[in-house]
Amino acid sequence: MPLPTDGKRLALAKEVIQAFDDLHGVFPGHRPAHAKGILMAGSFTPTPEAAQLSVAPHFQATTPVFLRFSNFAGVPTAADNNPNESSPRGCGLRFQLGDHVHTDIVAHSTDGFPARTAQEFVEFLHALRASGPDVPHPSPIEQFLGSHPKALAFVQTPKPIPTSFARESFFSVSAYEFINAAGARQFVRYRILPDAGNEYLSAEAAAAQGPNFLMEELVKRVASGPAKMQLWVQLAAVGDVVDNAQESWPADRPQVLLGVISLTQRVPDDDAEGRRIIFDPIPRVAGIEPSSDPLLEPRADVYVMAGKRRREQAAH
Template sequence: MPLPTDEKLLALANDLLQQFDQLFGLNPGFRAAHAKGIMLRGVFTPAPNAASLSRAPHFIRESTPVSLRFSNSTGVPVIPDNDPNADPRGMAVRFHLAERVHTDIVSHSVDGFPTHTGQEFLEFLKAVAATKADSPHPTPVEAFLGTHPAALAFVQTPKPAPSSFARETYYGVTATRFITREGTARYGRYRLLPDAGNDHLTADEVAKKDANYLHDEIVSRVAAGPVKFKIVAQLANEGDEVNDATIHWPEDREIFTIGDLVLTHPVEDNQAEQKHVIFDPIPRVDGIEPSDDPLLELRAAIYLLSGRRRRSA
């Protein structure tokens, strides 16, 4: 994917990347955010009526091979799985449509995002970095949250640790536009639902876990049998805001089943593959288009800048 030509957008992406470095340190060969992770392979099978939502190739074909990455939050490659800062967890899925042709879903375990724009997100990260243990109240981050209710709501949303990467629900951050063969379109946000159901740990239970418990558990789990998720989309109604990741749609909105994701084994050379792959939040496939959410182009630019730096390390 190419870097954006918008110089202001590119400058903001670089500023955000530098801010991640300030928060988490420079860790050559790793992501600036969600640095610790593990990749698996599997297959996606569309639901019988998936084509009634989109003409995208993987919605129509009998099945499509996938690779997937589970991850912890932060840019610290050795963050313990039982560290509260490791939430929200991440899940990125790549659908392999042809040789060097793919489309991705990038999601995390909280429904929403703290800010509407990249500039606001940069201000949020700067406030976090400027807040020290001895900072007088209101601290920089308290002052930011006091004037940004969406960020406050995101921070206050419970983020309990899962017992397994396979027992957590993951949410697409931004909306996408699904288009059928006939040209009809609906906006929606992905949700990835674990077949095993959600299962979260108490703070005491998490504290007793090993620092690598999630990564070890998912390897053991997939060795014992396939790990399954259902991919669905929460569809927007006419008039719903589709270009602001901080706005939740009402829970009465239609949940459309897209298909089943079945994970069968870890990626062979896991660290090398994680270093190489650059996930893309923009669909870039016929039948699925991005919304006009300002976070999309910015996130794509950050992922690409971080990925190129990671590959060259």
């Protein structure tokens, strides 16, 4: 996936990465956000309903996958039990369609997003950084949230610590358009849900855990059998907003199970492909097209720019 040649896109991607660097610090060889993670390998087995919604190849047959769970912060030592460093947790899912051929889903553990556009997200990150404990009220982040009610709702959404990555739910930020064999189109949003159901810790129980407990628990879990996650989509109805990550669809919209992800082993930290993987929020595969959400293109640019920097830093 090449970097864009458009100067404005490049400048915006650099601005987002710089905002994360300013907020978390720079840790060479690591992502500017979601730096600490664990990469798992397994497979995805689709349901018949998936093939009816889209001609995408991974909805037609069982496909190998990588799945990376991560903490939010751009700090490689971010504690799994610290909500300020770990929440929202990330989930990057890659369907391996062939040699150097893949499509990805990028999701996180809060159903929503704090900004409408990448530039607004930069403003959010700047306000966070400028709002230390000694800053007079109203702080920059209080001012930002006061004028951005959707961001305030995102920040106020409870983000409890799960007992396991395999007991957490993850939501794609943007909508996508599925195309089936008859050419019918349907806008959807992904949901990656735990096969075993959600399970969360109280604040006190989370504080009693070790800083790496989620990573360690997942390794132990797959040692005794596959950890399974279900891939669902929520279907948009006519008139639903499909180009705004901050606009949720009504809860009564139908949901369809696309298939089951079965995670069977951890990818070693020294695995070359694991170190190099750059997830892409744009599908780039037949049968799935991106919506016109203005976050999608900048996110893809940021991921590839940050990924190239990470690879260059790791090589030195």
